Amino acid sequence: MAKMNHCQVLLWLLAGLALAAAQSENVILETLNFLRRGQTEVNLENYDNTIQMGAEYDFIVVGAGTAGCALAARLSENPKWNVLLLEAGGPERLVMDVPIVAHFLQLGEMNWKYRTQPSDHACLAMNNNRCNWPRGKVMGGSSVLNYMMYTRGNRRDYDRWEELGNPGWGWKDVLPYFKKYEGSSVPDAEEEFVGRDGPVKISYVNWRSQISKAFVEAAQQDGLKYRDYNGRIQNGVAFLHTTTRNSTRWSSNRSYLYPIKGKRPNLHVKKNALVTKVLIDPQTKTAYGIMVQTDGRMQKVLARKEVIVSAGAINTPQLLMLSGVGPAKHLREVGIKPIADLAVGYNLQDHTAPAVTFTTNVTSLKFEDFADPTWLTRFNRREGPYGSPGGCEAIAFWDLDHESDEDGWPDIELFMVGGSMSSNPAISRAFGLKKSIYDALFAEIEDKSLNAFMIFPMILRPKSRGRIMLKSSDPFKYPLIHANYFAHPYDVDISVRGLLKAISLMDQQGMKAINAKLWERKIPTCKQYPYKSWAYWTCYVRHFTFTIYHYSGTAKMGPKSDRAAVVDARLRVHGIRNLRVADASIMPEIMSGHPNGPVFMIAEKAADMIKQDYGYIK
Structure with missing residues (x-):
């Protein structure tokens, strides 16, 4: 395919969308194929996906979504720390940055395309009574898929978060x-x-x-x-x-990673890399690395300091449970040996x-x-x-x-x-x-x-x-x-x-x-x-139970005395050393608005807490 400039790409895309509206579903699919195919000519990514991952890093951040991109950028501000950011999806592309086409992005491969279980009291207008739950599978995560509506909440x-036993999370x-x-x-x-x-x-x-x-x-x-x-x-x-x-x-990718292109040799970003397990020593209850499927094979990468899970309110609890952190009875039912019996996956909002x-x-x-x-x-x-x-x-x-x-x-x-x-x-x-x-x-x-x-x-x-x-x-x-x-x-x-x-x-x-x-x-x-x-x-x-894509709460933040809590006020997983969560899943109660902004806040605060814990104060 010949190299296309910004205007040519935009014209091609919009022509396809207009025809789709006027003619047939086939044109929609052709337009989406353009989004999927991965032409390097319209790839605005800053990081080459051919990097050779090291065997060990100080910090491993799982998920390059709203929180993950921000965290990786902030942690790599310390030139002495080596940071690895892993994303299951591919690069963010120019056409994704045109705000009006947000609807179409949900139909492409940059979406995990989750669906809820059938219900007899909700989602009744949807196929098989199952609501579609879009989630970003792309650099920038759901900040590339969402409708860009910016609110902080009340x-x-x-x-209220602070009242629930989370000091340092009040409005001030x-x-x-x-x-x-x-x-x-x-x-x-x-x-x-x-x-x-x-x-x-x-x-x-x-x-x-x-x-x-x-x-x-x-x-x-x-x-x-x-x-x-x-x-x-x-x-x-x-x-x-x-x-x-x-x-x-x-997007988070554009906001945090674009500006540091070529400036952070201590930050490695790996796309098309699905983390399948956090490695946790069952004796010491210490996280020490991850297993990741990438480049056609399963690889182990070790973490000297911490693994930070920022995979969102669906993938984060899934990964924690796959790693032995979750409700013990449920884990045993699916053949996983529990390491920490915590209420992972509950509190979904x-x-x-x-x-x-x-x-x-x-x-x-x-x-x-x-x-x-x-x-x-x-x-x-x-x-x-x-x-x-x-x-x-x-x-x-x-x-x-x-x-x-x-x-x-x-x-x-x-x-x-x-x-x-x-x-x-x-x-x-x-x-x-x-x-x-x-x-x-x-x-x-x-x-x-x-x-x-x-x-x-x-x-x-x-x-x-x-x-x-x-x-x-x-x-x-x-x-x-x-x-x-x-x-x-x-x-x-x-x-x-x-x-x-x-x-x-x-x-x-x-x-x-x-x-x-x-x-x-x-x-x-x-x-x-x-x-x-x-x-x-x-x-x-x-x-018409339309989700507004605000899934949260599945790794609840709260004190150890709260049996529903998964992480403490510094986002450390209860009972497991060197493992944190930083994304919408930590919200004890969903906030009164659209959570993309608050997730940026969570990532910024998490980065500062980590820096404090390791004595790095700029």
């Missing part, structure tokens, strides 16, 4: 780490709370649709203030803060949002429009919708239990997407919708070329807890994911209330000005309930 989330302690990694150019961010000089770029998207402006106006008419929701008070509405800069995704669709008389995002030459020209000027993260444009936070409390602890988030399920052929495939459900609810929008948009009411503090379990002792077999959505009645209740809040915004003048109306098509399998009754909306919520 200060009370972190004070974690705020400096948020500010350390943030490179925000959001002009109206509260200066006391924002970081301006960090590696992770955060910005508004230049392009704003009429729909997003109407959403922001309607939320204000409903009583919210326009504010920096990452500042002192979270409740409010705003155009979305995104981990983008100049219409480009700012996620945010869900039952998207609601509305029609409007103003233009919404449709993929065939991306072939318009005018829009392509606008993209080259860093304008147009290409910088919009999968069409997500605006966000609002409510404390529905205390709506009069301006500084409440929000329990619902509404975010607005400037298109519908039928706007982009990748969306329904990414969610795994049943064809019968799609045809009944959304096909007519596509057939009539209607303008439509969605609002996602995301529950922020779910009470249900799921579990990750091993299917077998084979590291190449995917784990079993028991999401356990809606096991607690609160989660159903707050989801319905959030859905009704989204619908109520249509009564505000801002939405009336664009003739926004609920798309009133009924779910066939909910027809036994009166339309728009509480029972109907409950049925709706149980059908």
Whole structure:
């Protein structure tokens, strides 16, 4: 293949996506093949994958996702430490950095393509009643796959972590780490709370649709203030803060590893390297290395100081259990000898949002429009919708239990997407919708070329807890994911209330000005309930259990006295020396927002704790 420049790649990609929207699934697959094939011409990686791994390193970081890239970069700041960063996936590529194509990335090989176990009370609109759970299998991990929505959560989330027995994790302690990694150019961010000089770029998207402006106006008419929701008070509405800069995704890989290209001989990065086991001496209970499948063979690599697992809330508990760290009874059932009996895999949490669709008389995002030459020209000027993260444009936070409390602890988030399920052929495939459900609810929008948009009411503090379990002792077999959505009645209740809040915004003048109306098509399998009754909306919520990809909590941080805890407040695995975890799995309770930002914070704090423990203070 001839070498392609940035514009040629972009034009090829967008032409394929536009044709996909207008013609057939075959074009989608061809576009995805382009993403998969691995052309070196559009590979923006900084590290050669042909490195010869050493036999021993000071630190081995497992997983080059949001946390892993940050940790490896920070630990390698000490030139006396040799650091190995291992990633099961391949390189990040140019097309992955175009924010609008986020939907399509979930269909490619940069996604682990996990699925939950079948359920009879959730995921009912999805094939086989199983929700798709995307996870990044690529340098940068899920920061390459996500929708770039930047939130910190609420200060009370972190004070709560500290109350649960984790000193040093209160809001006052974690705020400096948020500010350390943030490179925000959001002009109206509260200066006391924002970081301006960090590696992770955060910005508004230049392009704003009429729909997003109407959403922001309607939320204000409903009583919210326009504010920096990452500042002192979270409740409010705003155009979305995104981990983008100049219409480009700012992944962890781009943020932390790109700037040190060729500058850190003490940092080795190995892609396409699946770690299958952490080596732990059963007598001394000390981690001393890993086994990794790479370059066509299994290899052993030793760690002089520590192994740090940053593989995410699914892969981290899987790897710990494969290594003998986990619930002893479960490990024995799959033929693994327990070394440490810990509640690994429990406490699984996620945010869900039952998207609601509305029609409007103003233009919404449709993929065939991306072939318009005018829009392509606008993209080259860093304008147009290409910088919009999968069409997500605006966000609002409510404390529905205390709506009069301006500084409440929000329990619902509404975010607005400037298109519908039928706007982009990748969306329904990414969610795994049943064809019968799609045809009944959304096909007519596509057939009539209607303008439509969605609002996602995301529950922020779910009470249900799921579990990750091993299917077998084979590291190449995917784990079993028991999401356990809606096991607690609160989660159903707050989801319905959030859905009704989204619908109520249509009564505000801002939405009336664009003739926004609920798309009133009924779910066939909910027809036994009166339309728009509480029972109907409950049925709706149980059908459209859309994950927002916020899996967390499966290696819970807490004191040794907490039988559910896996790591202590310094992220050391209880009962095992020289083994830490640093990723979303350590969250004792999920925070009130999108966790990509908080995972950067966890990595930054973990790096400093490790430096302190080994006497390296810059």
